[in-house]
Amino acid sequence: MVESYQELLDEILIDEETLQARIKELGQEVSADYEGKELLMICILRGGVLFLTDLMRELTIPHAIDFMAVSSYGAGARTSSGEVRITLDLTTSITGRNVLLVEDIIDSGNTIASVLELLRTRHPKSLRVCTLLDKAVRREADVPIDYRGFKIPDKFVFGYGLDLDEYYRNLPFIGVVKPEKYLDPS
Ligand code: IMP
Ligand code: MG
Numbered sequence: 001m002v003e004s005y006q007e008l009l010d011e012i013l014i015d016e017e018t019l020q021a022r023i024k025e026l027g028q029e030v031s032a033d034y035e036g037k038e039l040l041m042i043c044i045l046r047g048g049v050l051f052l053t054d055l056m057r058e059l060t061i062p063h064a065i066d067f068m069a070v071s072s073y074g075a076g077a078r079t080s081s082g083e084v085r086i087t088l089d090l091t092t093s094i095t096g097r098n099v100l101l102v103e104d105i106i107d108s109g110n111t112i113a114s115v116l117e118l119l120r121t122r123h124p125k126s127l128r129v130c131t132l133l134d135k136a137v138r139r140e141a142d143v144p145i146d147y148r149g150f151k152i153p154d155k156f157v158f159g160y161g162l163d164l165d166e167y168y169r170n171l172p173f174i175g176v177v178k179p180e181k182y183l184d185p186s
Helices: 016-033 049-058 110-120
Strands: 009-014 039-045 063-072 084-088 098-106 126-134 147-151 174-177
Touching: 016 049, 016 126, 016 147, 039 049, 039 110, 049 063, 049 098, 063 110, 084 110, 098 110, 110 126
Parallel strands: 039 063, 039 098, 098 126, 126 147
Antiparallel strands: 009 174, 063 084
C-alpha cells in the first residue's frame, strides 16, 4: 500500500494559490519575450508536466510543445550524476527554432546541463531555461536560468509534478517530505 500524502507531509512549502499566481506572472513574462517569435516549449518528463500545462494556459502567444525523457547514469531516483541518457527523444526538429526548456526543479543542475549540451548540437535559434523550482544551494553544474518560479531551500519536496518514488505528482501544492520518510536509496 502506498501511504497517503498526509503521512509524508512535513509542511506545505508553496501553496496552490501562490504557485498559480507565480505561474501567471511567468506566463506574462514569456509571452512578452516571445511576442512575434515562433516558440517551442520542451518538457522533460515526467516532473515538469503539470507546470508545463499550467504555464501554457497563461501564454497569450502561439506555441508548440514537445517532450523528452532522460535518465541519469549510476544514480538513485533522488540524486543525479553528470551523465544522462535519452530514453525518449523529441519527435520534432529544433533546428532554427526558439526553444524553451520547461523543468520542474533544478537541483545539482547536472540533468539540465547535459540536456542543454545535447540540444545545442541540434542548432536551435535560441535555447532558454524555465524552471519552477531552483534548489540553488545544491548546484554543481553551471546552468543559466532564464525564468525561475521560486528559489527553495535544500529539502526534499513533492507534489505538483514532483514525485516521491513516482507517487504524489497530482498534489496541487509543493510539500516538504518529513525527513524520517526521506531515506536516500543509495
Ligand atoms: P538535478 O540533475 O540534480 O538538477 O536533478 C533534477 C531532477 O532530480 C529533477 O528533475 C527531479 O526529478 C529530481 N529532484 C531533485 N530534487 C527533487 C526534490 O526535492 N523532489 C523531487 N524530485 C527531485
Ligand atoms: Mg523525479
